[in-house]
Amino acid sequence: MSETPEKPFVPDEPTVSRKFWIALWLTCGVSVLLELLVPRHVHFESSDSAFASATNGFGFYVALGFLACSSAILLAKGLGLLLKAKENYYDDTP
Amino acid sequence: MTLLNSIPPGLILILGAIVLLLLPATARKAGAIALAALGFYAISQLEDGEQLFPTLLGFKLTLLRVDATSKAFGYIFTLCAFAAFIFSWHEKSRAENTAALVYVGSALGVVFAGDMITWYVCWELMAIASTFLVLARKTEKSLKAAQRYILVHLTGGLILLAGILLAIQATGSIAFTSEVLTQNEMAKYFILLGILINAAAVPFSSWLPDAYPESTIMGGIFLSAYTTKTAVYTLIRGFPGEELLIPIGCVMTLYGIIYALLENDMRRILAYSIINQVGFMVCGVGIGTNLAIAGVVAHAFCHIIYKALLWMSAGAVLYRTGKSKCTELGGLYKTMPITMILGTIGALAISSVPFTSGFVSKTIIVATAEQNNYLWAWLVLEIASAGVFLHAGIKFPYFVFFNVDRGLRPKEAPKPMLIGMGLLAFLCIYLGCHPAPLYDILPLVHRSALPEATLESTTFSAIYVDHFANVVTMFQLLAFSALAFFVFLPLLKRTPTISIDFDWFYRKGAKWFFWTADKSLNGLNAAADKYVIKTLLPALTRFALVAPATLTAMALKPVWRAMDPDEAGLAKRRDELVAKFTTGTFPIAYSAACVLIILSLLVLIGRTAD
Secondary structure, X not given: OOOOOOOOOOOOOOOOOHHHHHHHHHHHHHHHHHHHHOOOOOXXXXXXXXXXHHXXXXXXXXXXXXXXXXXXXXXXXXXXXXXXXXXXXXXXXX | OHHHHHOOHHHHHHHHHHHHOOOOHHHHHHHHHHHHHHHHHHHHHOOOEEEOOOEEOOEEOOOEEEOHHHHHHHHHHXXXXXXXXXXXXXXXXXXXXXXXXXXXXXXXXXXXXXXXXXXXXXXXXXXXXXXXXXXXXXXXXXXXXXXXXXXXXXXXHHHHHHHHHHHHHHHOOOEOOHHHHHHOHHHHHHHHHHHHHHOOOOOOOOHHHHHHHHXXXXXXXXXXXXXXXXXXXXXXXXXXXXXXXXXXXXXXXXHHHHHHHHOOEHHHHHHHHHHHHHXXXXXXXXXXXXXXXXXXHHHHHHHXXXXXXHHHHHHHHHHHHOOOEOOOOOOHHHOOHHHHHHHHHHHHHHOOOOOOHHHHHHHHHHHHHHHOOOHHHHHHHHXXXXXXXXXXXXXXXXXXXXXXXXXXXXXXXXXXXXXXXXXXXXXXXXXXXXXXXXXXXXXXXXXXXXXXXXXXXXXXXXXXXXXXXXXXXXXXXXHHHHHHHHHOHHHHOOOOEXXXXXXXXXXXXHHHHHHHHHHHHHHHHHHHHHHHHHHHHHHHHHHHHHHHHHHHHHHHHHHHHHHOOOHHHHHHHHHHHHHHHHHOOOXXXXXXXXXXXXXXXXXXXXXXXX
16 A cells, blocks of 8 residues: 655645646647648538538637637636535435 | 357356356456456357347247347447456455446346347346445445435336336337337337436436445446446437437536536546546437447447546556545656556547547547537537546546645556556557457448448548548647646646535435425424324313213203202212213113113104104
8 A cells, every 4th residue: 555755745836847838838839730731621511600610710629629628617616616515515414 | 159159148247157156266356357258259259130039928038139239339348347357356355246247247138138128127137236336345435325326226227117118018019129119209208218317317417426436446447337338328229319319418528527627536537527428429329320320339339448447547546545536646657657657548548639549439429410410519529529638638647646746655556457457558549540340340230321431441541641630620629628727727726525416406405305304294293193183082082972971961960850859969970970971881771771762763753754
């Protein structure tokens, strides 16, 4: 099982390193550049809805990925105010 | 091996489980691995068609219906069991080993059942066997969770049974086919509801994150694979193209993400993630085209592999540290690097990262939503794809293996665990790079009618070179999801809390209902006791006794006064009369006189009437 370290343990700071940030931004940048080079598959060709055609716009997946995840995090944070409870919340129930 | 052609594969595992009960621990564990392998082999030997038709209560059962769909599910069920039994070599519990084998066997029973009675019996056997995998944790929490789990499943089972009986009554057939299941409207919705409870569809979903994280390490792996995927299989059989399933599936995908983001317990995060993933499959069944169904089968196959892998990595962490909360874990990459790498492969596969199995299966379902012009469903599935990366792809490995080093220095997972995880991690990457073996076992009837060459393009170059644009868009979606995760990381700080889910209604709600019922009904009971039992009824009794005595005394008073004018004597006679009325003891002469008087009156009345 878990072993206690010999020296008094000092926790790491829960930060993300600068190198990681650079790598992440580079990855995002490369993914955007690739779209310039590769013709995308056209969605909903037969549909005449404006939203359907918007899905074929440049950077649609960039916006979708970032906005969907940001919204999910913010929504979860907001709902957390309502839905989070102490761990012993159900202790007195069957 | 011709015998294996005509034995239901589930029966091999169930009978084997009984035999293994007699063996010592090591032989039992080796036997379980061998049984899973034998089951896989037996399925590979089965020929398409129906066989084994015993009669029960006048109904001709079909114990073995073999086609591409049942074989695909059979393969993955036994393959997962094989890896899970290797992983669980540390587990010596006789009950757990048996329960797991019976659970897998009964799931195979459902998959190969050709009639509704066999389906239902195996369905309920699954519920019972799986409950033991939660109970085996032997904690107070697991005991209560198992109690709630079996109650939910028995309720779902009864709803399903009601639907099956209605369907049999309406059609006169017990065949487990879409036509029989959906012919009668009421039967259809009962059956659908019974299945959706097992599929953990919202709002009948909370039993899953309630019970699975309370199971044993071994139990969690098995539970993650069978109940919900068997439900998906029955949806494929009974309700392909049922459009109601599209919004239900979409809601499941989003619900799973939000709750997984809220959760602190690593196994509960994975439990919510199951609901999210099953949502994709339910949606695919709702779309219902040949390609969509093929996509659902493919996704169920890949999902079982990477989800079991994720539960294994979480199980290895739990085994080594005894902890499962993100607030107590972190920094484990330092001493459990192999578990971290294997778990991360599972996390990447569930996120559909290119070159992993999720990419070659989930994208089929999303593509069919687009092909069939389900614009909003397509958008929700794309959003959910991003969300999967957020909660399962990054959150799970980040908070367990990285984040804050909390000073935990556990050993690396034991070798059998690493072998079990390694096998599944290999499959995640192998199928992602070379999906032909997977596509080859998908339902042929569906493949033959493919509108596009989607599944024909099974080579690496066809998927990753010819359709490089799809790789780029997936790459963008995932990269910017990761960016959002790290930008908003401070908002994702874990707290030692739980999340209130729909089970609140039967946990807290039931308690309140009990309190209300207790106060109202027992209050009513107490009031009835006080005013009716203790006041009104004695008063009525007294009245019933005293009133005739008083009337009689009034009638006799002139006679008594004539016999004895003394007031004291009158009072004494009156008291004696009341006492006689009260005890019901009259001298025989009195009774005879009364009878005589009544008879005389009757005769008189009779004559008057004449």
